Amino acid sequence: MTDDSGTPRRPVAATAAGAGTLLQLLRDGVPRTRSELAALTGLARSTVAGRIDALLAAGLIAPTGETASTGGRPPATFAFNPAARIVIGADLGATHARLAVTDLAGSVLAAVNADLDIALGPKAVLDWAIEHAHLLLAEADRPLGDLLGIGIGLPGPVEHSTGRAVNPPIMPGWDGFDVPSYVRGHFPVPVLVDNDVNIMALGEHFTAWPEYEHLLFIKAATGIGCGIIASGQVYRGAQGAAGDMGHIRVAGADDAHCRCGNTGCLEAVASGAAIAAGLAGEGIAAGGSLDVVELARAGSVPALRRIRQAGRDIGEVLAGAVNFFNPSIIVIGGSLALAGDHLIAGVREVIYQRSLPLATRHLRIAAARTGESSGAIGAGVMVIEHALDPARLDALPAGAASGASGAEVSTRNG
Numbered sequence: 001m002t003d004d005s006g007t008p009r010r011p012v013a014a015t016a017a018g019a020g021t022l023l024q025l026l027r028d029g030v031p032r033t034r035s036e037l038a039a040l041t042g043l044a045r046s047t048v049a050g051r052i053d054a055l056l057a058a059g060l061i062a063p064t065g066e067t068a069s070t071g072g073r074p075p076a077t078f079a080f081n082p083a084a085r086i087v088i089g090a091d092l093g094a095t096h097a098r099l100a101v102t103d104l105a106g107s108v109l110a111a112v113n114a115d116l117d118i119a120l121g122p123k124a125v126l127d128w129a130i131e132h133a134h135l136l137l138a139e140a141d142r143p144l145g146d147l148l149g150i151g152i153g154l155p156g157p158v159e160h161s162t163g164r165a166v167n168p169p170i171m172p173g174w175d176g177f178d179v180p181s182y183v184r185g186h187f188p189v190p191v192l193v194d195n196d197v198n199i200m201a202l203g204e205h206f207t208a209w210p211e212y213e214h215l216l217f218i219k220a221a222t223g224i225g226c227g228i229i230a231s232g233q234v235y236r237g238a239q240g241a242a243g244d245m246g247h248i249r250v251a252g253a254d255d256a257h258c259r260c261g262n263t264g265c266l267e268a269v270a271s272g273a274a275i276a277a278g279l280a281g282e283g284i285a286a287g288g289s290l291d292v293v294e295l296a297r298a299g300s301v302p303a304l305r306r307i308r309q310a311g312r313d314i315g316e317v318l319a320g321a322v323n324f325f326n327p328s329i330i331v332i333g334g335s336l337a338l339a340g341d342h343l344i345a346g347v348r349e350v351i352y353q354r355s356l357p358l359a360t361r362h363l364r365i366a367a368a369r370t371g372e373s374s375g376a377i378g379a380g381v382m383v384i385e386h387a388l389d390p391a392r393l394d395a396l397p398a399g400a401a402s403g404a405s406g407a408e409v410s411t412r413n414g
Helices: 019-026 034-041 045-060 122-142 179-184 195-205 266-270 274-279 289-297 300-327 336-341 342-354 371-387 392-395
Strands: 061-066 076-080 087-090 096-103 108-115 145-154 191-195 213-221 222-229 331-335 366-367
Touching: 019 034, 019 045, 019 076, 019 392, 034 045, 034 096, 045 076, 045 274, 061 191, 087 122, 087 195, 087 266, 087 300, 087 392, 096 371, 108 122, 108 371, 122 145, 122 179, 145 179, 145 195, 145 371, 191 195, 191 371, 195 213, 195 331, 195 336, 195 371, 213 336, 222 266, 222 300, 266 274, 266 300, 274 289, 274 300, 274 336, 289 336, 300 336, 300 342, 331 342, 336 342, 366 392
Parallel strands: 087 145, 145 191, 213 331, 331 366
Antiparallel strands: 061 076, 087 096, 096 108, 213 222
């Protein structure tokens, strides 16, 4: 097995093969026998049988039947049971809120979208999310005891280890607010919080591009941000600020004032808000990203010209990232990407001109596939990957898995 660069991928069995490792092997949905799992992990069959029993007791795997016999009793097969638990993912944007209940495979069981201003403050916004989370559990016909955890994405810088927003520019009242503790007052489960671009990157990678180990997800909307997937995992950096490309300086844009207080930031020249302001300056009515998209779809030449230039400006910043990070794929999402190929065409134009040939030899630049649900799904995936981490499952006391609640399976931010 190789990764997307052609490098042999380290087998799962090379790590400590506890119950958690067996679960990771089975999460691909392929039924396997005890003998097959023993061969993959190098464990004795009796040890594998014990691991299987623990996962069966937790409900995380289930028997799937028997294979054809070569003599004697046909061996039983086992597979991942994504219905064993559920998670709630919340994508709280600048002016929208999206919630989804998913199973452990990321399949949406119930969802709700609404217009909601993040500037209303943490209690008002989170109270809305809490109320609708209860309604979604009822709609999905799942009890609170099945809930593994809650993931939340916020439209600003987030210290992932604490779940608190840090100096968010468009979120009055949120700075330092203890989101996990507030939500746990209503749901006694772990609560994980990240910025919205990271969870969108997770959602896109998990549902649409799992074969790519190194991915950059660009959200081009009211603002501009980047989520980084490195070796299949979200890369957040030392304080969780990795990927904040919207505040990288663009050459020749010194007169563009950014909401961060600096001038020349990418967001100040290429975001939906910046394009709308530029069009308004030409006498064209445009109040935000969605207005820009509507104008582009209607064939407005000024709107199309500005979107294409925004793509070039984004490509200018990404060209350096391509040389530095060498991703396998760049996925362009956010409301501006809904305008068609114009934004992506501008991005491609500059990246293939400015990046090194080796870095772009197999590089793919594509539009996001998951759509508006990527953030809510990604927030749920954040919880799933954390809770089902092999080391975390293996650390459970013997027999604890059979009655493990979300709080026992995952303790981060709680």
